[in-house]
Amino acid sequence: MMHFHTTWIGLLATLPSALGFWPIYYTKSSSPYRNDAPTVQVETLFQFPNNGSWIDNLALRSDGSILLTRLDTPEVWSIDATTGHATLVHSFANATSCFGISEIDDDVFAVVVGNFSTKTYKPTPGSFTVQQLDFNNFQATADEQETQKASVSHIAALPEAQALNGMTSFTKESHLVLIADSPNGVAWKLNTQTGEYSIALNDTSMLPAEGQPLPLGVNGLKMVDNYIYYSSTTRMQFGRVKVDQDATPVSDYQIIASGFLPDNMDVASDGTAYIATDPQNSVVRITPFGQISLVAGGQLSTQMPGPTSCRLSADGKTLYVGTSGGQVAPVLGKFMEPGKVVKITLE
Ligand SMILES: *[C@@H]1O[C@H](CO)[C@@H](O)[C@H](O)[C@H]1NC(C)=O
Ligand SMILES: *[C@@H]1O[C@H](CO)[C@@H](O)[C@H](O)[C@H]1NC(C)=O
Ligand SMILES: *[C@@H]1O[C@H](CO)[C@@H](O)[C@H](O)[C@H]1NC(C)=O
């Protein structure tokens, strides 16, 4: 059993000293990694007005707009990629937070919803469900017009999960999504049509690291070419495992890169990963061979405090980054800002 009470709170209390624990913080530059494309354009596409706003995850719609989930309130928002105009899509009742989000059919998204305190960092085990947002043919009534942008339905509750987190869609034909359960160190597979679910991936590399204050193991997931890529936060590892058509592992779990604090990520079709490093205030690029370079931000930089998630545009030229504003570890112990969506033009 994990002890959330001491562990999730413990992260907050120990992060400043944890900076000493993780040796890569001891560098004079703001990042230990070389920036091999220092001219990328970085701009804020949208920012919430209030400190405490915490973007947990992003998904892109086929019209190019960006969906974001919030951890501090059970909301999903849509951001226009051209104007940065933000619209509330839905606020879920009976929950505090939204987590992973993934497209499961054309313009239909599955969203992880559950209870989590951004003050104590305690999730409520057993409170997690997966809900559906369908943007097709949605006809809002006059009353709903202002607040509702998609039809909402319940897919499944996963009472055995301790804290569901990142999610990726499996093959379209299978109707499966895979969802990280961070404290349990497993990924569940859920059939979004039948609601059936079971554990698909379970490996030591997905478990929270021992002796760490935070029971945060597997966090982000992304399926590319029969591989499930995953970040394992307190183990400071990024890895992958090959799976068959039922999402059953058919290879060893392979660690691709380690030594940084990975939150959610995206992986391009060639296996290049873009990973948000949350308390390290940066986005890094990882080649399929495990070489790490800095894309933007940096430990001591206020460019993107607390990046939680990354999504590559369909053409691979733009990277969107969602942030918490640095709530887990304010930059230099001090600087915090409202959560925002950053647009990075890669070429
Ligand atoms: C989750 O949070 C909501 C909103 O605060 C609350 O109504 C609900 O009882 C909580 N559920 C559980 C299982 O704690
Ligand atoms: C609220 O969520 C809890 C936990 O997921 C569930 O048991 C309960 O039925 C829900 N209540 C309502 C009114 O939906
Ligand atoms: C994962 O596998 C281990 C080893 O077989 C097992 O002890 C553990 O209970 C599994 N985890 C879950 C959440 O089922």
Ligand SMILES: *[C@@H]1O[C@H](CO)[C@@H](O)[C@H](O)[C@H]1NC(C)=O
């Ligand atoms: C957010 O908090 C910082 C302190 O870290 C403060 O300087 C800033 O004014 C706050 N911003 C807003 C919008 O309240």
